[in-house]
Amino acid sequence: MISNLKSHTLNSLGAICRASELCEFASSLSSGDLALCGELCVSGYESLGKKFEEDLKLNLINSLKPGAYLGFSYHSNGYNEFVLLSSNGVEFSQNKHKLFKLNGEDRIFKAGVADEIKINSIAGVNIGVLICFELRFIELWNRLKGADIILVPAMWGESRSEHYEVLSQALALQNRCFVIACSDMDLKFNMVFCPNGSRAKSKKFDINLINNFRQWMDNE
Structure with a gap:
């Protein structure tokens, strides 16, 4: 059951230290926590090799308590791949579809397909990325x-x-949902936006807040 929404930016310098910090953060999560870290938050655009990336993913899975979830993206087989992890393994993954060509992402990564951008049901909660x-x-x-x-x-x-x-706040309002935003590496920003547009560093997940706001909007 997902009950708490949070995000985390890394403070360490160097990929090995940042990987260690990410594992420490994963181990701090409690059952019911859903946490987000940034895009390519460990290595940035630099690929650290398949073994390093796979070992990191395995270490994170082993660090998570049952019922805790952690999402982030990393280099994977030529893609910028987002994964949502739990103690059971990879709950779902998604390759970045829209690459930012002004930063040369199209020269570093292959583009994922739009069909991967979809809703995934995790512990009875509908989650998208x-x-x-x-x-x-x-x-x-x-x-x-x-x-x-x-x-x-x-x-x-x-x-x-x-x-x-x-845009993150507008997405929460328009789709009438919670939005967890986390940027690392350049802009340091992490926030949870609620369906009514309010924001907090962390937030209790309340499906009733979503349902009540959707019902109110539908009756307008």
Whole structure:
């Protein structure tokens, strides 16, 4: 059962230290926690090799308590892949579809397919993901209509910080859901946006807040 929503940015320098910090954060999560870390939060655009990435994923899975969930993205077989992990393993994964060409992402990663952007049911909760630049495309918001929680891991540019905040809040309002936003590496930002547009660093997950707000909006 998911009961708490939170996010975390890493403070360590260097991929090995950041990987260790991420594992420590994973081990601190309690049953019922759903936490988000940033896009490519350990290594940035640098690939650390398949063994390092797979070992990190396995260590995170082993660090999580039963009933706790952690999402982040990493290099995986040429893709920028988001994974939602639990003590049982990978709950679901999704490759980034919209690559930010101004940063040369299309020269580093292969693009995932739009069909991977969909709602996944985890512990009875409908969860979707938009990875960084994908947040700018309304047609992708529509693919996640009906989600209870949308995760937005990012490596957003600090000079465009307002865009990330405004779009994440608008997504929560438009899709009438919780949005967990976490940007690392350049812009340091983490926040939970509620269906009514309010925000907090962490938030209790309350399905009634979603249902009540959706009902109120539908009656307007």
